[in-house]
Amino acid sequence: AQTVTQSQPEMSVQEAETVTLSCTYDTSESDYYLFWYKQPPSRQMILVIRQEAYKQQNATENRFSVNFQKAAKSFSLKISDSQLGDAAMYFCAYRSGGGADGLTFGKGTHLIIQP
Amino acid sequence: SQTIHQWPATLVQPVGSPLSLECTVEGTSNPNLYWYRQAAGRGLQLLFYSVGIGQISSEVPQNLSASRPQDRQFILSSKKLLLSDSGFYLCAWRGTGKFPYEQYFGPGTRLTVT
Numbered sequence: 757a758q759t760v761t762q763s764q765p766e767m768s769v770q771e772a773e774t775v776t777l778s779c780t781y782d783t784s785e786s787d788y789y790l791f792w793y794k795q796p797p798s799r800q801m802i803l804v805i806r807q808e809a810y811k812q813q814n815a816t817e818n819r820f821s822v823n824f825q826k827a828a829k830s831f832s833l834k835i836s837d838s839q840l841g842d843a844a845m846y847f848c849a850y851r852s853g854g855g856a857d858g859l860t861f862g863k864g865t866h867l868i869i870q871p
Numbered sequence: 872s873q874t875i876h877q878w879p880a881t882l883v884q885p886v887g888s889p890l891s892l893e894c895t896v897e898g899t900s901n902p903n904l905y906w907y908r909q910a911a912g913r914g915l916q917l918l919f920y921s922v923g924i925g926q927i928s929s930e931v932p933q934n935l936s937a938s939r940p941q942d943r944q945f946i947l948s949s950k951k952l953l954l955s956d957s958g959f960y961l962c963a964w965r966g967t968g969k970f971p972y973e974q975y976f977g978p979g980t981r982l983t984v985t
Contacts, residue, residue, distance in 0.1 A: 760914075789972050799959060801915075801976035847914055851972055858905045858930065858963075859974055861914035 758783045760850050762862035769838045770870045776823075777833045777865045779848030787853025790824070790831045795845040795864070804846070807831065809853070835867075843869045873898035877962050877977040885985055890935075890949040892980050894962030897943065903965035904945040905974060906937055908958045915961065921945060957984045 759782045769775035781790070792804040807815045807824050815822050819839075823832045835842055845866050849859040874897045884890060896902050903922050907915040917930045919937035927937050934953050938946045945962060959981050963974040 791973060793976075799909075799979050799981075801961060801963075801979075803973060803975065806970065806973055849915075851974075853972075858907070858917035858920050859915070860917075863914045 758785075758788075758850050758852070758860050760848050760860050760862040762848055762865050764865045765863075766866040766868065768868040768870060769835075771838055771840060773838055774834060774836045775838055775867065777835075777846050777848075777867065779831045779833070779862055781829050781831065781848070781850050783829070783850065785852055789851045789853065790822075791849040791851070791859070792820070792822070792831075792833045793847045793849060793861075794842075795847065796843070801847075805833065838869050840869050840871060843867055873964070873975070875962060875964055875975060875977040877960075877980050879980060880978065881981045883983045883985060884952050886954055887951050890947070890952050890956070890982070892947040892960055892962075892982075894945040894947075894977055895943055896945075896964045899943070899964065899967060901942055902967070904939065905963040905965070906945065906947050907961045907963065907976075909961065909979075910958045919947070952984045954984050957982055 761780045788809045790807045794802045794804050805815050805817045805820050819836045821834045845864045847864045848862040851859050876895050905920045906918040909915050920928050921939040935949050959979050961979045962977040966973045
């Protein structure tokens, strides 16, 4: 079974600075997908960014980018120019390449933005 | 565009009472649907998923069951709630088109069993 580990229960960053959230995963599969979800206080899960394992290029969505290291099974999220609205829980998630299986989530990182 | 609804938003139920949470999706047909539970301070745990009407796969043995009576309706039920059933329940559907492997979540139901 796949596992996802987020080793930082909480991170704090000054507004306008850059922060990196860590995620590692364990799998024997070669075809899979990785995601970062944001959960603000409303608890709505919002997809932030996606990465296909077969793509070498790191995904980027505006201020959000990932550092995908397939051999190391590492998938970190970098948030540039942090904004107060970025404050939330961030979850790393894994999905197998085939079938209808659901997502496997890490336990999350609580991101605090200091004004 | 696709939207996903869940109700109720909040529910307080006594131990031993029945449960029915509903999830509906609009703007798509024959979606894969999922139920997750988030315990306090934890990540999400997959409970059930469905690839079509009447087709349910259970991921975790527990006090809960799921049903899919209609194409875009997914129901989570229990005959007798336990204290350990408290949590935040999220329904999700699987994307189609350009990104058919990612999931989009509903607003969730906060369940407190007393």
